[in-house]
Structure formats: C-alpha cells, structure tokens
Amino acid sequence: xxxxxxxxxxxxxxxxxxxxxxxxxxxxxxxxxxxxxxxxxxxxxxxxxxxxxxxxxxxxxxxxxxxxxxxxxxxxxxxxxxxxxxxxxxxxxxxxxxxxxxxxxxxxxxxxxxxxxxxxxxxxxxxxxxxxxxxxxxxxxxxxxxxxxxxxxxxxxxxxxxxxxxxxxxxxxxxxxxxxxxxxxxxxxxxxxxxxxxxxxxxxxxxxxxxxxxxxxxxxxxxxxxxxxxxxxxxxxxxxxxxxxxxxxxxxxxxxxxxxxxxxxxxxxxxxxxxxxxxxxxxxxxxxxxxxxxxxxxxxxxxxxxxxxxxxxxxxxxxxxxxx
Numbered sequence: 529x530x531x532x533x534x535x536x537x538x539x540x541x542x543x544x545x546x547x548x549x550x551x552x553x554x555x556x557x558x559x560x561x562x563x564x565x566x567x568x569x570x571x572x573x574x575x576x577x578x579x580x581x582x583x584x585x586x587x588x589x590x591x592x593x594x595x596x597x598x599x600x601x602x603x604x605x606x607x608x609x610x611x612x613x614x615x616x617x618x619x620x621x622x623x624x625x626x627x628x629x630x631x632x633x634x635x636x637x638x639x640x641x642x643x644x645x646x647x648x649x650x651x652x653x654x655x656x657x658x659x660x661x662x663x664x665x666x667x668x669x670x671x672x673x674x675x676x677x678x679x680x681x682x683x684x685x686x687x688x689x690x691x692x693x694x695x696x697x698x699x700x701x702x703x704x705x706x707x708x709x710x711x712x713x714x715x716x717x718x719x720x721x722x723x724x725x726x727x728x729x730x731x732x733x734x735x736x737x738x739x740x741x742x743x744x745x746x747x748x749x750x751x752x753x754x755x756x757x758x759x760x761x762x763x764x765x766x767x768x769x770x771x772x773x774x775x776x777x778x779x780x781x782x783x784x785x786x787x788x789x790x791x792x793x794x795x796x797x798x799x800x801x802x803x804x805x806x807x808x809x810x811x812x813x814x815x816x817x818x819x820x821x822x823x824x825x826x827x828x829x830x831x832x833x834x835x836x837x838x839x840x841x842x843x844x845x846x847x848x849x850x851x852x
Contacts, residue, residue, distance in 0.1 A: 559788050561808040587683050599675055606644060609666050620659040623652035642672035688796045690803035691716035696839040698809040699818040707767045707846055712820060714760040714835050720797040727791045728765060730772055732784035746774040755806040759833045781811035785839040817846050
C-alpha cells in the first residue's frame with residue numbers, strides 16, 4: 529500500500545503534531561534527534577552573552593573534555609607565569625639553584641605551581657619587588673581560578689541528569705492479534721526514578737500538493753506511565769488499523785525518512801527534581817520481525833536484570849507479515 533493512500537485512510541486520526549522542528553521536510557535522511565538525545569540542528573546567530581555560552585558549555589561538556597580543559601588551563605597558566613619569572617630573573621627567587629636554562633625554567637615553573645595553588649613549601653621565595661609583584665598577581669589569579677573551577681564542579685555534580693539506557697534498535701514484533709512497535713530502556717544509574725512517563729512521536733515526510741512536508745503523529749502506547757523504573761521498561765505501540773504505522777513496509781518508512789522520537793520524563797528521588805531524557809530511531813534502526821530477548825533472571829533469591837543484553841533480540845516470523 530502506498531504512503532499517500534495510507535495517509536488518506538488515517539486523515540480522521542488525531543491531527544499531526546509539531547515537536548518544535550517545524551513541518552519542513554528533513555533533507556537527505558538527516559535525523560532530527562540523535563540517539564544520545566542531542567538535537568541535530570545547529571542554531572546560528574545566537575546573541576547570548578559569551579559568558580553564558582561558555583558557562584553552559586563547561587557545565588554540559590563530557591567529564592573527559594572538562595578534565596582535559598582544566599588540566600590544560602593549569603599547565604598553560606603555569607607556563608605563562610614561569611616565563612614572567614624568567615624575565616624577572618631566577619636570581620630574584622631565593623632558593624632557585626638552576627644553572628642551565630632548562631634548570632632555571634623548571635625552577636620558575638615549579639615555583640609558579642606552588643604559588644598558584646598557595647602551597648608555598650618555603651624552599652623558594654621571591655626577594656625583589658618585581659618577583660613579589662608577579663607572585664602576588666599569580667596568587668590572586670590562582671584563588672579566583674580555583675574558586676571558578678570549584679563552582680563549575682558543584683554545578684556539574686548538582687545538575688540532575690537522567691542516564692537512560694535505550695536499546696540500539698526498535699522492533700516490530702508480534703503483539704496480541706496484530707503487531708507492535710517496541711523498544712526498551714532502563715535506568716543507567718543506581719538512583720531511584722519514580723513516576724516515569726513516556727511520549728513517543730512518529731514523523732515522516734508527506735507529499736502534500738506537490739510539496740514535501742514533515743508530519744508528526746503521537747503514538748498511543750500500551751502503557752505510557754509507570755511508578756518505578758528499577759528494572760527495564762518495554763514500550764509498546766499497538767499497530768492496528770488506527771496506527772499511522774499500519775500497512776507501512778520498512779521500504780516505505782525508509783523512503784519517507786521516518787523517525788520515531790522519544791521523550792521520557794521522571795522524578796529523580798536523589799535530587800528531588802524532574803529529569804528528562806530523549807532519543808530517537810530512524811527507519812533503518814527498526815527491525816521488522818523480531819522480539820526482544822529475556823534479560824531478567826533470579827539468582828540466590830534476588831531478581832536481576834542484565835543491562836548488557838538490553839539490545840538483544842531474536843528473529844521471529846510475523847503472522848501478519850503479509851500486511852507489511
């Protein structure tokens with residue numbers, strides 16, 4: 529069945545919704561939302577203050593990048609002040625015993641490291657106005673720099689972020705008398721998430737009056753809310769006559785550049801705040817004719833869920849395969 533005919537049959541359904549990406553069709557199969565929850569859209573011309581953008585970047589970047597940035601800043605600052613001490617002359621640093629240029633540089637560098645951290649071992653100390661002025665400026669710079677880094681660390685630790693692990697693929701599996709679109713996810717942290725809600729939106733390109741337009745459908749779910757997420761949760765959208773996925777083949781989905789967008793909302797019991805998580809599946813990430821493998825078990829009177837197998841599935845033959 530063609531996509532246009534299918535949409536004519538579903539015109540009486542809920543009106544298409546816009547997630548905020550606009551109805552203009554995506555080009556070249558570009559996804560709207562990446563699987564890690566980041567938006568695949570670049571916003572240009574933002575006029576926020578540079579301090580706002582820098583702070584947001586420092587708060588949201590990965591821990592690896594943040595650690596490398598702080599370490600690099602520390603090394604560069606010490607290199608700059610070491611050069612200033614060399615200009616002032618290491619003879620103005622009492623206790624500096626370096627003779628060669630490299631030894632003098634190392635004396636200046638490690639004295640800078642002691643000054644910027646206000647450690648001050650006492651082996652070396654400035655003994656001129658110029659050297660004391662540089663040391664005073666560096667001490668103030670170090671205090672402000674470490675205070676800024678401490679504030680960033682607190683902001684990063686205190687910012688509640690949900691770590692939801694999604695299956696890499698979504699599947700179309702047998703479900704009751706029809707089939708169902710399914711994916712599953714779990715909490716990737718040891719904290720408790722309560723009052724979890726899930727919203728799933730299906731979008732695809734349509735040809736309306738000769739113009740390609742992006743349309744959005746909210747997919748009704750078997751269950752869109754649970755109280756606790758200690759195990760995994762398999763989201764199921766029944767594919768019946770009222771579903772926008774009804775009678776669409778995987779080739780149809782790929783041709784229409786279909787994408788399923790997921791928004792998960794939960795209450796983080798550790799921070800007592802609401803957290804959100806996003807992800808998406810493109811048509812080539814949907815497996816038709818499969819079912820998820822069992823990842824639950826019991827050992828020593830304790831139930832467990834193996835999150836390493838969250839994406840495992842088995843191929844099955846759909847009884848209604850002819851519809852696809």
